[in-house]
Amino acid sequence: MTDENFDLTHFLPYLLNQAAEASSLAFQQIYKERYGMLRAEWRVLFHLGLYGQLTASEIGxxxxxxxxKISRAVQKLTERRFVTRARDAGDRRLEHLALTPPGQAAYEDLHSVAQRYDAALTEDLSAAEREALRKLLVKLSKTPLAGFT
Amino acid sequence: MTDENFDLTHFLPYLLNQAAEASSLAFQQIYKERYGMLRAEWRVLFHLGLYGQLTASEIGxxxxxxxxKISRAVQKLTERRFVTRARDAGDRRLEHLALTPPGQAAYEDLHSVAQRYDAALTEDLSAAEREALRKLLVKLSKTPLAGFT
DNA sequence: TTGTAATAGTTGTTTTTGTAACTAACAAGC
DNA sequence: GCTTGTTAGTTACAAAAACAACTATTACAA
Structure with missing residues (x-):
């Protein structure tokens, strides 16, 4: 039953991890060098840029x-004046986060880089293949095999 | 030119990372709970199990x-008596690493888990789709866009 | 030779992450 | 009103990762 041909290039989590790391590398360097950001910070920035005002929990x-992770990312981003915090009037546990103008500018810059970057990564895939891959990865992202033993 | 519909689910590195994390989670818990291993240790074990005797650099x-990372993983694995080190006679900088019997047993156990795990992950893909995905991920793993700006 | 560079691997230090414990604010039942 | 439980977010401490500097050995050229 055990297939001797089952090596690491057949193990999806390993493959995904390698592909994720390799494909993030160059982009990572850009937001790091350009804005001194970490991955968590870039993600928070991106979420606020894409969806507007959000709370930390919503981003999480x-x-x-x-x-x-979010708490620390938000802290850095507010120190750098990329993000503002505003207490909710009704529920004072909540903080509404939003981009400042420089934060918005950084977001727009990185958004356009990301778009070109993604295009370069997928340049030899057809539109259909891209869509198929996207759907598959989204599906795999939804906590699969939580009860595997 | 900027596509407003370009969100995070269209950014391949992000998608890959989410899929990688989600899809590794349950497997990670298995080798952690069963053998107290970290990812780096599991990887070293797997390489030695698959390819036999290797040096640290070859694994890297x-x-x-x-x-x-490898140095420390090997250290843990030798402490747990899963791996032995043997100096190369000709070039004494090299150390040949190999699995001990218990190391081999752990490898075989996890190898079979990984195989079943992968099968469960990809259960609703056809053989052709699986192969296409695998090829694509292998390609993406080969340090793409090293010179992107 | 002997001096310089390269390679294999380790160790030490700093960042970053993960986990758990914490404060503050709200909610609901009594 | 009070207790008990929950949620939002922060902080403190421990585990892990990244990065740089180091030792030991080999290669190779003047």
Whole structure:
């Protein structure tokens, strides 16, 4: 039953990880060098740029990031004046986060880089293939095999 | 030119990372709970199980892991008596790493888990789709866009 | 030779992450 | 009103990763 041909290039989590790391590398360097950001910070910035005002929990939910990671990313981003915090009037536990003008500018810059970057990465895929890959990866992202033993 | 519909689910590195994390989670827990291993240790074990005796550098090359990570993983694995080190007679900088019987047993156990795990992950893909995905991910893993700006 | 550079691997230090414990604010039942 | 439980977010401490500097050995050329 055990297939001797099953090596690491057949193990999807490994493959995905390698592909994710390799494909992020160059982009990572750009937001790091240009804005001194970490991945968590870039993600928060991107979420605020894409969806407007959000709370930390909302970002955590969407991005699958732990609240401590977000807390620290938001701290950095506010120190750099990229993000503002505003307490909710009704529920004072909540903080509404939003981009400042320089934050918005950084977002727009990186958004356009990301778009070109993605295009370069997928340049030899057809539109149909791209869409198929996207759907598949989204599906795999939805916590698969939580109860595997 | 800027496509407003370009969101995070269209950014391949992000998608890959989410899919990689989600799809590794359950497997990670298995080797962690069963053998107290970290990802780096599991990878070293797997390489030795698959390819037999290797040096640390060879593993680093194949797995794209930094030598310090490997050095520490090997240290843990030798402490747990899963791996033995043998100096090369001709070039005494080299150490040939190999699995001990218990290391081999752990490898075989995890190898079979990985195989079933992968099958479960890809259960609703056809053989052709699986192969296409695999090829694509292997390609993306080969340091793409090193010179992107 | 002997001096310089390269390679294999380790160790030390700093960043970053993960985990758990914490404060503050709200909600709901009594 | 009070207690108990929940949620939002922060902070403190421990684990892991990244980065740089280091030792030991080999290669190779003047």
């Amino acid at each position: 939910l969407r991005a699958n990031m732990h609240k401590t | 090359l194949r797995a794209n892991m930094h030598k310090t």
